[in-house]
Amino acid sequence: MTLAETRTTHPLEMTTAAEVDAVRSALEGAGLLGETVRFAFFAPEEPPKSAVLDGTASDRRFRAVLLDLATGRSVDTVVSATSGEVVSSRELDPPVDGQPPIIDSEFEMIEDILNGTPEWLAALSARGIAPESVRAVPLSAGVYDIEGEAGRRIVRAFGFRQDHEKDHPWAHPIDGLVAYVDLTARSVDRVIDTGDVPVPATSGNFDDPAFAGEPRTSLKPIEITQPDGPSFSVEGNRVRWEKWDLRIGFNEREGLTLHQISFDGRPVVYRASVAEMVVPYADPAPVRFWQNYFDCGEYMFARYADSLQLGCDCLGEIHYLDAVIADDLGRPKTITNAICMHEEDTGVLWKHSDLFTGSAETRRQRRMVFSFFTPIGNYDYGFYWYLHLDGTIQLEVKATGIVFTAAAPSEYATEVAPGLQAPFHQHLFSARLDMTVDGVRNAVDEVQAQRVPMGPDNPYGNAFRKSRTRLTRESDAQRLADQSAVRTWHIVNPEVQNALGQDVGYALIPEGRAALLADESSSIHSRATFATKHLWVTQYDPAQRYPAGDFVNQNPGGAGLPAWVQADRPVDGEDIVVWHTFGTTHFPRPEDWPVMPVDHTGFTLKPVGFFDRNPTLDVPARGGAAGGHCT
Incomplete structure (x- = not known):
């Protein structure tokens, strides 16, 4: 070569x-x-x-x-x-830096290590379980005050019974039992056995017609066609659609990344990605208090991205991109159809029937979709970036798959099937948004509704106003969402104004769900500090890429955002990065078993003063099956 x-x-x-x-x-x-x-x-x-x-x-x-x-x-x-x-x-110093992520080569050795450990075998024997029927699940260990673990490469392993080759073992957790495994020594430090808990006998085989039932016959086909082909063009990794122009990227840690997003020749976002996610569990039981997973930083979850299938993952006139990553041996591995691109009709864009002029006009909204899906253990995550005709950008994350399971009844879990528990947990994501709203020098205003007390200037008490506060330094720019005040954050360019004299900008509109719920003195709070705030703003530094630090696995905490903002750099009219935490708090339902219908979370970036008027007046008045005029 x-x-x-x-x-x-x-x-x-x-x-x-x-x-x-x-x-x-x-x-x-x-x-x-x-x-x-x-x-x-x-x-x-x-x-x-x-x-x-x-x-x-x-x-x-x-x-x-x-x-x-x-x-x-x-x-x-x-x-x-x-x-x-x-x-x-540079050689890493594990007690300080943390460990590299857990890799396939290590997952593959776990069952052999456990089956060579007398204490593990004795615990299975006491439960009447054959070792060959047990699927071991090695999970990231976190960092706790456990003697002798500092600096060593540790995972913690649960067992799940698999009754036959096609049996989903998540239905049969072997509770009350966990092993602490040293991956380098290939040995078990300790086996914690809190006593036999009956293994649930319920089935989780959602793909077995005998369990799931016969497929419905009432659904009629839906066909999505574009007879003249799609409206977008792809050249390498550059995509042009309507007034949008951007580049697509992919890596094993973040998955899909968007670069140099511009609208009608005007830059909006230099780089957008989901840079981290954490899934903290709520059960304090002795065998599972440590369950907190950073799927990006600890597992490089996009390594496992699906090869997407037409009609299943994507529907319509589809263009796929392959992604190349490296396997454990440093050899190229191609994920075929890793990224899906297509257009979707999303309903009415704008509409008005006028009383005085008799005009009646309707326009259809459309969006460009960039997506990928990745399984990681029991869960599956889909990431969908949307670009809309009116300049709006959205991210939607779809969580599905199988809830993590336990057997011991707990006030921190839901019984989802007879004898089967699903512990409470959160899915918290951090979007890294390197903004370039009409240029590199941007600022962030916190904008929200403000009630006006009844008084001489508000005699009937109906008034409310909009308050705007500029976030000037990194110490100011650590904020929580507040839906009761309709709080949003406007990323503006103080050097560029629209025709009305207003700073051009984009509003970050959060869902405003719960941030990290763990106690402030907890290990996970220290390691996932990024998830304690919905908004962080930092001055751009090319080395500052991951909100929980470069090496999350067994990192003692304090890395990433909490370390960077100690510098308290100015962020008013600077080259800035906006970090947004969003996600769900999951109290599982029986309806989430044996496979979970998609749960949705995300956020919106919406132009506010970026345009002088509605930018979609030029969208043609075509609609309906025959392409007729919308009236």
């Missing part, structure tokens, strides 16, 4: 197989690989924003974190696929 084969034409194009090979060759040449060394992380090391915007970015670099399974030693590297050189290399 020549270096020329790895070159691309734009610094933000998607990863190629040749580039993965080039990175591996460079690391091998530098003596950093070996028989027991694995790739724990691989992703593009994007150039600084300034270099991309001024056209000086030319070097394609990648970050690779290497883990030696035999020693536990890990090395954080940056490699140029353009020159074939290792640009930087």
